[in-house]
Amino acid sequence: MRFELFVALRYLFARRKQAFIYIISAMSVLGVAIGVAALVVVLGVYNGFTTDIRDKILGANAHIIVSGPLAALTARPSDAEFDALRNDAPHLSGIDAVLKRIDATPGVVGSTPFLYAEGMLSSPRGVKGVVLRGIDPKTAPSVLSMLDNLTSGSLAGLTPSVEGAPPGVLIGNELAQRLGLTVGSRVNLLSPSGQKTTAGFQPRIRPYRVAGIFQTGMFEYDSSLGFISLAAGRDLLGLPPDQISGIEVTVKDVYKADKVAAELQEELGPLASVRTWMDMNANLFAALKLEKIGMFILLAMVVLIGSFSIVTTLVMLVMEKTHDIAILMSMGATKGMIRRIFMLQGTIIGVVGTLLGYVLGIGLALLLQRYQFIKLPPGVYTLDHLPILLDWVDIVVVGVSAMTLCFLATIYPARQASSLEPAEALRYE
Structure with missing residues (x-):
């Protein structure tokens, strides 16, 4: 010592x-x-x-959001404008081709297209504004983990099993309690993107059935977020069959999302907008x-x-x-x-x-x-x-x-x- x-x-x-x-x-x-x-x-x-x-x-949002030319039809460009955009970025013209390129990027676990809209949900007990997310029921669970943990109902209910039946909608438990809704309840969704008639402007109203209820613990999501299928969302908004707002991507390591996003940006070109969950929640x-x-x-x-x-x-x-x-x-x-x-x-x-x-x-x-x-x-x-x-x-x-x-x-x-x-x-x- x-x-x-x-x-x-x-x-x-x-x-x-x-x-x-x-x-x-x-x-x-x-x-x-x-x-x-x-x-x-x-x-x-x-x-x-x-x-x-x-x-x-991250349970309700993807790790990376890819948007840009894929969402060009949301702004309703003319056919000539869309053809010009397609000629500038031919590799982004097909949704399936873009999904394939995204899935092939190292670090990517899954991807799914989505449609974003805002509307009004009405029931016999009241009306509430909601943020609607049109999703693909087949690929969305690989990106949005919250869809695997519904408190009641199922994701399969988004697509009607009988022809002519109303499509399904997933809502949060806070919204369900406020409007007195349960699985199977009938509701109406109103879209602000209506059409002009001889009687004036007429909004689009479509009947839906509550297919499931989720609970994230985040009041903002549980009280004002709803999920519908892509087909139902296009019908509600009056959009063409191939319209989407963007593509949601999930990665293997959430803290390396910025690196994967940089690779996706290089892969998809400058016309694509690639944002990570860190960018969207930076504040x-x-x-x-x-x-x-x-x-x-x-x-x-x-x-x-x-x-x-x-x-x-x-x-x-x-x-x-x-x-x-x-x-x-x-x-x-x-x-x-x-x-x-x-x-x-x-x-x-x-x-x-x-x-x-x-x-x-x-x-x-x-x-x-x-x-x-x-x-x-x-x-x-x-x-x-x-x-x-x-x-x-x-x-x-x-x-x-x-x-x-x-x-x-x-x-x-x-x-x-x-x-x-x-x-x-x-x-x-």
Whole structure:
């Protein structure tokens, strides 16, 4: 064992008369431990909430949206204009060909065409504006995970099984409760894109049947989002058979969506608009990231308070051990050795506090993760319990930050100890 480490451990654990310094040392360890534990738990809760929000957003939206020339008919161009557009981008002229090229891109898991529209949904109990998504029932489940977890009904109900029967619509549970709808209820969908008649403007109204009800936990989706088939959407909006608003794409790694999007942009050409889920929700996730930084700085103050206790402990120890320091220096100990003795003492306090904080924080996080004994009001939050997701990168950053603060707290007392003059310290002994 090195000389400096031996003396540092002896000063920390071999005292007999200095109970007050023991208490201050214990408080220093406890302060660091509480700060580390608080950071681990709070960052785990933050990661849990962020992941839950991300999964709910990606459950109702694709990782990548491809639009542009594919949606040109939505603007109702003339046949000549569409032919010119098709000549400028022949590789985008066929929907099936584009889907095949997208699916062949590395990292892509699935793709599906979609139609976007807004309308009014009416029932005997009221009327509500809805955002309608026309989807392909065969390929949409590979892109939109929420379609696999309907609370009632099924996706197959979007397509009528009997000729002449009304098509189906999927709605959120909040919308269903507001209008008193269940699976099988009859509703009417009104499209603002109507037609002019001799009596004036007449909107398109089509009967539908509620084929299923979903629940995402996101109020915006559950209260104002509806899914219909592509064919039903074109009929409601009065669009031609090959009209779509774009193509939704899902990728293998959601955090590499930007790289896949860049490859799709290069593959489909400059006329295509390729946006990722990060682009479409940039403000939300930027705000969440800023909140994480703020929480980290705020809770790091608890560790900083513990490091101040380390300064107090070491300063008092230097004052108490002035005689011992002078003797050690007169026996040949260098100033560097004395400095390292007290720096090691503070570092040991930091290591013990950090490890204890890990035990407390990770232990509490695992208990919350398993037993979920902290419940949340489901009407306020997107889930009914406190989510915990431990990120080992965050845990390492917390430990390194705590150790850094504890080490910095040792510099001043260690310099003061090494600057003592043996003759002055022993003059009055």
